[in-house]
Amino acid sequence: xxxxxxxxxxxxxxxxxxxxxxxxxxxxxxxxxxxxxxxxxxxxxxxxxxxxxxxxxxxxxxxxxxxxxxxxxxxxxxxxxxxxxxxxxxxxxxxxxxxxxxxxxxxxxxxxxxxxxxxxxxxxxxxxxxxxxxxxxxxxxxxxxxxxxxxxxxxxxxxxxxxxxxxxxxxxxxxxxxxxxxxxxxxxxxxxxxxxxxxxxxxxxxxxxxxxxxxxxxxxxxxxxxxxxxxxxxxxxxxxxxxxxxxxxxxxxxxxxxxxxxxxxxxxxxxxxxxxxxxxxxxxxxxxxxxxxxxxxxxxxxxxxxxxxxxxxxxxxxxxxxxxxxxxxxxxxxxxxxxxxxxxxxxxxxxxxxxxxxxxxxxxxxxxxxxxxxxxxxxxxxxxxxxxxxxxxxxxxxxxxxxxxxxxxxxxxxxxxxxxxxxxxxxxxxxxxxxxxxxxxxxxxxxxxxxxxxxxx
Amino acid sequence: xxxxxxxxxxxxxxxxxxxxxxxxxxxxxxxxxxxxxxxxxxxxxxxxxxxxxxxxxxxxxxxxxxxxxxxxxxxxxxxxxxxxxxxxxxxxxxxxxxxxxxxxxxxxxxxxxxxxxxxxxxxxxxxxxxxxxxxxxxxxxxxxxxxxxxxxxxxxxxxxxxxxxxxxxxxxxxxxxxxxxxxxxxxxxxxxxxxxxxxxxxxxxxxxxxxxxxxxxxxxxxxxxxxxxxxxxxxxxxxxxxxxxxxxxxxxxxxxxxxxxxxxxxxxxxxxxxxxxxxxxxxxxxxxxxxxxxxxxxxxxxxxxxxxxxxxxxxxxxxxxxxxxxxxxxxxxxxxxxxxxxxxxxxxxxxxxxxxxxxxxxxxxxxxxxxxxxxxxxxxxxxxxxxxxxxxxxxxxxxxxxxxxxxxxxxxxxxxxxxxxxxxxxxxxxxxxxxxxxxxxxxxxxxxxxxxxxxxx
Numbered sequence: 001x002x003x004x005x006x007x008x009x010x011x012x013x014x015x016x017x018x019x020x021x022x023x024x025x026x027x028x029x030x031x032x033x034x035x036x037x038x039x040x041x042x043x044x045x046x047x048x049x050x051x052x053x054x055x056x057x058x059x060x061x062x063x064x065x066x067x068x069x070x071x072x073x074x075x076x077x078x079x080x081x082x083x084x085x086x087x088x089x090x091x092x093x094x095x096x097x098x099x100x101x102x103x104x105x106x107x108x109x110x111x112x113x114x115x116x117x118x119x120x121x122x123x124x125x126x127x128x129x130x131x132x133x134x135x136x137x138x139x140x141x142x143x144x145x146x147x148x149x150x151x152x153x154x155x156x157x158x159x160x161x162x163x164x165x166x167x168x169x170x171x172x173x174x175x176x177x178x179x180x181x182x183x184x185x186x187x188x189x190x191x192x193x194x195x196x197x198x199x200x201x202x203x204x205x206x207x208x209x210x211x212x213x214x215x216x217x218x219x220x221x222x223x224x225x226x227x228x229x230x231x232x233x234x235x236x237x238x239x240x241x242x243x244x245x246x247x248x249x250x251x252x253x254x255x256x257x258x259x260x261x262x263x264x265x266x267x268x269x270x271x272x273x274x275x276x277x278x279x280x281x282x283x284x285x286x287x288x289x290x291x292x293x294x295x296x297x298x299x300x301x302x303x304x305x306x307x308x309x310x311x312x313x314x315x316x317x318x319x320x321x322x323x324x325x326x327x328x329x330x331x332x333x334x335x336x337x338x339x340x341x342x343x344x345x346x347x348x349x350x351x352x353x354x355x356x357x358x359x360x361x362x363x364x365x366x367x368x369x370x371x372x373x374x375x376x377x378x379x380x381x382x383x384x385x386x387x388x389x390x391x392x393x394x395x396x397x398x399x400x401x402x403x404x405x406x407x408x409x410x411x412x413x414x415x416x417x418x419x420x421x422x423x424x425x426x427x428x429x430x431x432x433x434x435x436x437x438x439x440x441x442x443x444x445x446x447x448x449x450x451x452x453x454x455x456x457x
Numbered sequence: 458x459x460x461x462x463x464x465x466x467x468x469x470x471x472x473x474x475x476x477x478x479x480x481x482x483x484x485x486x487x488x489x490x491x492x493x494x495x496x497x498x499x500x501x502x503x504x505x506x507x508x509x510x511x512x513x514x515x516x517x518x519x520x521x522x523x524x525x526x527x528x529x530x531x532x533x534x535x536x537x538x539x540x541x542x543x544x545x546x547x548x549x550x551x552x553x554x555x556x557x558x559x560x561x562x563x564x565x566x567x568x569x570x571x572x573x574x575x576x577x578x579x580x581x582x583x584x585x586x587x588x589x590x591x592x593x594x595x596x597x598x599x600x601x602x603x604x605x606x607x608x609x610x611x612x613x614x615x616x617x618x619x620x621x622x623x624x625x626x627x628x629x630x631x632x633x634x635x636x637x638x639x640x641x642x643x644x645x646x647x648x649x650x651x652x653x654x655x656x657x658x659x660x661x662x663x664x665x666x667x668x669x670x671x672x673x674x675x676x677x678x679x680x681x682x683x684x685x686x687x688x689x690x691x692x693x694x695x696x697x698x699x700x701x702x703x704x705x706x707x708x709x710x711x712x713x714x715x716x717x718x719x720x721x722x723x724x725x726x727x728x729x730x731x732x733x734x735x736x737x738x739x740x741x742x743x744x745x746x747x748x749x750x751x752x753x754x755x756x757x758x759x760x761x762x763x764x765x766x767x768x769x770x771x772x773x774x775x776x777x778x779x780x781x782x783x784x785x786x787x788x789x790x791x792x793x794x795x796x797x798x799x800x801x802x803x804x805x806x807x808x809x810x811x812x813x814x815x816x817x818x819x820x821x822x823x824x825x826x827x828x829x830x831x832x833x834x835x836x837x838x839x840x841x842x843x844x845x846x847x848x849x850x851x852x853x854x855x856x857x858x859x860x861x862x863x864x865x866x867x868x869x870x871x872x873x874x875x876x877x878x879x880x881x882x883x884x885x886x887x888x889x890x891x892x893x894x895x896x897x898x899x900x901x902x903x904x905x906x907x908x909x910x911x912x913x914x
Contacts (some may be wrong), residue, residue, distance in 0.1 A: 011501030
């Protein structure tokens with residue numbers, strides 16, 4: 001029976017053009033990763049469920065795709081769960097494996113499992129798909145790539161500096177100007193909570209503050225009030241909303257706000273170190289900015305927090321993010337491994353490059369010349385030439401069938417192949433080729449050397 | 458709680474060295490795919506179960522990894538199957554998606570779904586992982602990559618010729634000499650069954666014949682007898698076992714065996730066309746051989762059948778295979794689309810290159826120079842230089858901490874970084890660098906231009 005073919009919602013097919021453009025971004029990122037001394041690893045698409053479950057919160061657990069055990073999985077099924085009709089309780093007894101939810105937890109697992117083979121500090125990059133059973137919507141997919149670079153095994157601030165340079169280098173190499181790398185520090189956020197006397201509400205406080213962009217100052221305060229943060233505290237944080245100006249000016253403002261907090265002061269020192277280094281080594285195209293409202297995965301980060309914004313003229317969320325986490329591998333039993341990492345949002349970068357028309361035309365170039373097929377004898381002559389051209393690193397094809405000329409020309413046109421070669425009996429006898437430029441219609445009669453030289457340019 | 462980390466059986470972590478070597482193979486294959494005019498597509502890791510189930514036989518259905526529905530999956534579960542404790546019956550009601558089992562069925566689905574956007578003949582390549590719940594064993598994994606190139610939309614025999622050239626080009630570019638590309642034709646096999654009067658036993662017959670290499674002539678005959686093939690038929694096929702010599706000699710022998718079969722004669726003509734073309738355009742390194750016992754996925758192929766053997770000195774099964782199939786897209790409702798394709802066995806090619814030591818040393822090269830960290834001021838001097846070197850496309854790193862010299866040198870050594878730079882106060886004052894070659898211990902004092910030139914070579 002013929003089925004009407006479709007793919008699961010939230011997943012995508014990529015056409016040749018899309019693959020070419022995606023690979024262009026991957027290659028730019030990978031080239032910089034390598035240039036900065038990061039080494040690639042790859043981990044399996046599915047992990048033991050115990051590796052993933054409980055690492056991303058309850059919501060995360062729900063969004064992890066579980067793989068059904070093979071064979072007679074009901075034999076080991078939890079009978080109570082079946083009787084009670086409890087899907088969640090049943091899951092662990094009929095599913096032992098789950099699809100990767102991000103690259104960070106598998107990386108932590110990798111580091112712990114292979115710690116004796118690894119030379120620390122370990123600079124690794126990883127570019128692989130991840131899967132989330134999220135509700136699909138515009139720009140949110142159930143399968144998407146993550147491109148991560150991390151270092152574990154050192155808490156040197158030079159790494160923060162280097163990751164900023166890495167972001168700058170990648171966006172520079174993609175020709176994307178006007179990117180802002182926003183930085184904050186978890187210790188500054190902790191300092192805020194400390195000086196307003198609301199340490200126990202740190203998460204609520206920062207989650208609300210993180211929304212300043214979206215809901216404005218009054219919205220943030222309203223949310224804080226709802227979370228039980230006192231009016232007195234709200235008054236104390238008022239200067240946070242007034243931080244303006246250059247990086248240095250904001251640092252100055254911060255210093256005064258965080259005077260009473262040792263943790264906060266430590267955060268400021270870290271920010272200053274980074275800012276000084278970047279001033280000594282100016283970025284190529286990106287701009288570094290201090291954003292004290294930036295929180296991201298707060299439970300996770302312990303020092304620097306990064307987020308990258310697309311150029312202002314493009315409406316787009318963040319196109320990258322990351323930060324320092326002090327105990328990532330602890331969940332797998334390896335303590336005191338400081339780590340720091342950043343991620344590139346491939347799908348959003350794609351949309352930004354598309355909107356700004358920044359993909360080089362060469363990216364989607366494919367076959368340079370199509371040989372028209374006039375029949376068996378001519379095809380052999382063509383094939384021999386095609387083979388020689390390929391040997392010269394020129395992408396050449398022959399139309400496989402001696403179809404009508406119009407059909408073959410249409411194929412060249414639709415495939416956007418810039419040249420066709422017409423070689424019939426006369427050309428064969430003279431060891432020549434009639435080369436036609438598709439766009440201009442211009443034709444020339446060439447020998448192989450001429451053909452090669454024309455197609456190489 | 459700390460967990461002892463591990464990965465599911467049949468899956469693998471890849472270390473930086475392994476990723477580099479695998480990427481080397483991927484790149485060689487991809488470069489040739491492109492040069493031959495193939496275009497990349499990518500399909501989702503999981504498909505709707507209905508797309509995959511029933512396409513690979515019962516055994517295949519069992520080996521497909523199924524993804525458990527998200528949320529309260531028991532709500533829609535088949536109550537009868539639950540009562541009867543019937544895992545297989547239950548599956549389709551609690552799992553709607555499944556991991557890709559190969560790249561061919563998703564490709565067929567893609568072609569049918571996107572037929573209006575595609576210009577035929579469509580030459581596509583695809584390099585993505587597939588998953589099979591097979592029992593893991595040496596060289597057999599539950600997650601592995603396939604590298605496929607296919608054309609649909611033409612039945613021109615030039616394509617068979619081109620795929621042989623493609624195999625040859627890839628193995629030539631990998632520096633792998635002594636590869637044999639074995640070819641057969643389904644029509645020849647059908648012809649055999651016809652002339653011995655056992656058309657209805659074609660599959661049993663060819664499955665047995667395919668084992669000649671492993672179980673020898675007597676073994677093959679024994680199996681045929683067990684499958685009910687008559688003694689008379691066995692006598693008639695005796696000449697098959699006696700086919701020897703060159704491609705042309707075997708063709709001659711075949712002609713006499715298949716005199717009475719029109720289908721068989723058609724198969725011979727196809728083989729001759731291909732052989733003639735390859736004689737006109739000799740292969741670079743591989744050898745083309747006729748192997749009339751070759752059957753592979755017989756139900757599937759309708760014309761040419763390919764299989765590639767590693768060089769004889771390496772004990773290894775086939776490292777590639779493929780063939781022509783006349784109605785792949787029919788299962789999804791698009792009739793009369795002839796296709797032909799080949800596949801490269803990445804994991805086995807990896808093992809062969811490893812055994813023959815054919816990976817170029819440059820493949821696993823990474824960081825070229827490590828700057829020793831002597832403290833904050835020196836580190837800034839180093840970082841500035843590192844940044845400039847990276848701008849010159851030289852992979853450079855700084856050790857992130859001002860750790861003991863010995864520790865930093867050990868890091869360079871273990872990472873196989875060939876050079877270190879020592880730049881302390883004296884070097885800084887003179888704008889110089891002390892470059893040390895790790896292996897020889899040789900040291901030189903250089904300015905930036907000297908450093909760059911030394912590290913570029």
